[in-house]
Amino acid sequence: MQFIIYLLVYPILWLVSILPFPIFYFLSDCIYILVYYVIGYRKKVVRKNLELTLPHLSEAERLQVEKKFYKHMCDMFLEMIKTLTISKKEMQKRFTFSNIELFHEYEKKNKSIILFYAHYASWEWSITLGTHVNFKGYGIYKKIQNKYFDKLVKDIRSKFDAVLIDTKSTIKTVTENQQAGILGLYGFISDQNPVPHRTKYWDTFMGYTVPIHTGGESLAKNLNMNVLYMKVEKVKRGHYNATFIPITDDAAAMPEHEISRRFIKEVEKQIYEAPEYYFWTHKRWKHRKEKAQ
Template sequence: MQLVVFILAYPLLWLVSRLPFRIIYILSDGVYFLLYHIIGYRKKVVRENLALVFPDMDTNERLRIEKKFYKHMCDMFLEMAKTMGINAKEMEKRFTYTNIDVIHQLEKNEKRILLMASHYASWEWVMSLNARISLKGYAIYLKLGNKYFDKLVRDIRSKYGTTLIRTNESRKLIKQAVEDGEQFMLGIASDQSPMVSRARHWAPFMNIMVPVHIGGEELAKQHNLIPVFLKVKKLKRGHYQGTFKVLTENPKEVPDYGISEMFLSETEKLIREAPEYYFWTHKRWKHRNKVPKQFQ
């Protein structure tokens, strides 16, 4: 069945990858109408999330954000398919950086980097960064249930030279890379909800206590990776701008969980600045009623 679904879907994805952007966004408008107005894909989850984090916001304003989010989500997933057919030169025009010299200076100083990004704006096109730096690129990702789509996503995300590693392999592979003397950048997006049974730290995120992924911080401290937050701004359809912020140059000196909380704080700033570009379909706050006593 997995193969059948893939065989049916792949020709459509391939076709999208060959379409000009102006046609892609006409198609995206149609997908938005279908997903939002007809199917109502995860509309209840999105609406509940927005009500949770913006309780004092006018209902009409939350509805405006909700609709803009769905339009952006449709754009982003079609842009992901378009990645198969876009060349490096065009990608450079569509995903720019205000201060890539920050990364180049860390490269010059022979530092290893932990790039911390959020599920915000376009995290898929961030993978193109690897074509503009000399560091070897790694990115942690969650394996998809359909093995054929999993391979496709890995192929798309590795187009610019990034090596994707699964979550359960990350510690071993990064340890080996350090022992081999590699200079690398490790990319993670850890703003989504971990399994509550494995959560060792909770912190406020958008004023709600949530379990926090701390694996990135642990890797940074263990291997002296410099944590750098990537702020992504959507300029207009198909155009994004990234800005780097070094969270600390001495990760081992930061108190436990401090790096993770700095990451959440920076993500909050993005959400408050333009909430329509956050990935609201995830149930990020689903464990809010399970906060351990020591964190209450």
């Protein structure tokens, strides 16, 4: 059954991916109308998240953020499909880096790098980073149940010199690489909602005390890796720019949870700057505690 589903869906994805960009984004506009006005996909969740975290905005202002978010979300998911056939040259033109030299300076420190980033703007197209750096790039991801689509996703990433590691294999892979002297770049998207009863650290995020992922920090401290935050911004439709922000080049010496705290504060700052590009459909504040003072 998995293979049949793959055979049925893949041709549609491929046809979408080869559309010229003007038609491609016209399709996105049509999908936006369907998703927002007809289906109302997770509209209650998005609206609640915006009410909780952006109380300083008026209802009309939050509505504008909401609509802009849905338009961006439709663009972003179609752009994920575009990675099927987009060339390296085109990707490098559309996803740029303002200070790639900083990353190269960190590579010279001769330690592996943990790269934190968020569900903001375009995390999918950030895979082009692998074509700009010397370290081998690894992305941490949740394995797709359909093994054929899982392989497809891995093959797409390999076009941009990136290797995917499923969450269950992360510690083993990173540790083995360290023991073998393999210097790597490990990308962690760590801003979403972890399981509360397994959470060791809670902190303030957008005004509420919530559980925070600390897996990336634990690896960085245990293996003394360097840590950077990648701030991705949407320049215009179909174009993004990333800036690297240092968190630490001495993770082992950092106080407990300080790395995770600095990361989540960078994410928070970015959301306040342009909230429409954050991924609001997840129930990030489901397990919130009292509102922070």
